[in-house]
Amino acid sequence: MSPRRLVALALLLLPLVAGAAPKKLVLLFTGDNGGEIAPCG
Amino acid sequence: MPVLALDAGNALFKSLADGQDPTAKLRAGLLLEQMGAQGYTAMAVGQRDLVLGVDFLKKKTKGAKLSLVSANLVDAKGQRLFPASVVTTAGELKVGIIGVSPASPDPKGGDSAAFLPPGVQGQPVQPAVAAEVKRLRTTEKVDVVVLLAAVPYAEAVKLAQGAEGVDFVVQSHDGRGVGMAQRQGVSTLIPPGERGRQVAKLEVSVEGTGPFSDQSEANRALESQRMVEANITRVKERLKTEKDEATRRSLQETLTSFEARRDALGRTAATSAPAKEGRTFLLSYVQLGADVASDKAVQQQVERVEPPGSAGH
Numbered sequence: 001m002s003p004r005r006l007v008a009l010a011l012l013l014l015p016l017v018a019g020a021a022p023k024k025l026v027l028l029f030t031g032d033n034g035g036e037i038a039p040c041g
Numbered sequence: 042m043p044v045l046a047l048d049a050g051n052a053l054f055k056s057l058a059d060g061q062d063p064t065a066k067l068r069a070g071l072l073l074e075q076m077g078a079q080g081y082t083a084m085a086v087g088q089r090d091l092v093l094g095v096d097f098l099k100k101k102t103k104g105a106k107l108s109l110v111s112a113n114l115v116d117a118k119g120q121r122l123f124p125a126s127v128v129t130t131a132g133e134l135k136v137g138i139i140g141v142s143p144a145s146p147d148p149k150g151g152d153s154a155a156f157l158p159p160g161v162q163g164q165p166v167q168p169a170v171a172a173e174v175k176r177l178r179t180t181e182k183v184d185v186v187v188l189l190a191a192v193p194y195a196e197a198v199k200l201a202q203g204a205e206g207v208d209f210v211v212q213s214h215d216g217r218g219v220g221m222a223q224r225q226g227v228s229t230l231i232p233p234g235e236r237g238r239q240v241a242k243l244e245v246s247v248e249g250t251g252p253f254s255d256q257s258e259a260n261r262a263l264e265s266q267r268m269v270e271a272n273i274t275r276v277k278e279r280l281k282t283e284k285d286e287a288t289r290r291s292l293q294e295t296l297t298s299f300e301a302r303r304d305a306l307g308r309t310a311a312t313s314a315p316a317k318e319g320r321t322f323l324l325s326y327v328q329l330g331a332d333v334a335s336d337k338a339v340q341q342q343v344e345r346v347e348p349p350g351s352a353g354h
Contacts, residue, residue: 031049031233
């Protein structure tokens with residue numbers, strides 16, 4: 001395979017390789033705060 | 042890593058009678074302002090958020106990035122009072138966030154105990170959620186659906202068991218505090234904590250489709266497996282030197298029991314471990330105790346509403 005075709009193949013495969021990693025996210029939740037604004041309230 | 046902050050509702054007032062407290066309005070206003078300033082994406086409208094009415098909420102969040110969401114709160118004409126959901130992109134993931142509020146008491150009788158302001162009706166919870174999930178999945182093509190359920194716990198369990206397409210149900214209403222993530226049928230129920238004492242942190246990893254698995258189940262099973270393995274080694278060591286036949290029989294029985302336990306834990310770890318194309322989550326809590334420093338600017342605003350030494354402190 002010519003170097004040019006090899007580079008083209010690598011470029012084509014790159015998104016697939018990059019997409020193989022899991023997508024990560026952190027969700028922060030609060031709830032039932034009940035009007036608290038101070039730590040000892 | 043991208044982060045989304047969400048509130049399951051019932052954030053603003055201590056009780057339904059809180060409207061009589063002269064500082065309640067100031068506290069609720071400060072909370073909404075700070076949730077917006079701190080980058081919250083959405084909050085469900087709970088029963089205890091409606092103490093000063095819908096107009097107060099709308100006025101305080103006008104122009105803010107924080108979206109108040111409720112799929113089932115409508116006015117007297119049946120018009121929705123808040124958006125049913127908000128869709129946001131975090132990193133590479135498109136996330137749909139639905140809010141739901143308590144249903145109005147059924148005139149034919151029922152178990153709803155919601156107290157909503159005059160002119161505000163809570164439509165039945167499950168059909169409202171199902172319709173919005175369908176829209177998010179088919180039209181918006183979201184990767185993850187979070188339901189902020191400001192409804193009684195029993196209602197949230199029913200939602201988690203039956204709301205096809207919802208990944209996580211985060212419940213507020215009863216002040217249940219912290220807990221473990223519970224798989225309930227098709228979704229996972231997440232306790233968000235209470236009274237600003239902690240933040241629930243859900244680390245999500247998405248690859249492919251299918252239900253989410255709890256990473257902590259696999260971790261717990263592996264940890265237990267390591268402990269059982271250590272016991273197996275100790276029993277084997279004793280067997281090497283033990284001469285008494287009765288003791289040897291007892292040790293052999295113990296060994297067989299430990300090996301069966303180890304194998305069972307291995308199976309648990311394997312089934313709950315993330316598949317290569319799986320979707321996993323890990324729930325933990327960040328406690329907001331005295332060791333977490335206060336933001337000075339926010340503290341000043343808090344002290345304007347609740348001076349140190351006042352009844353609120």
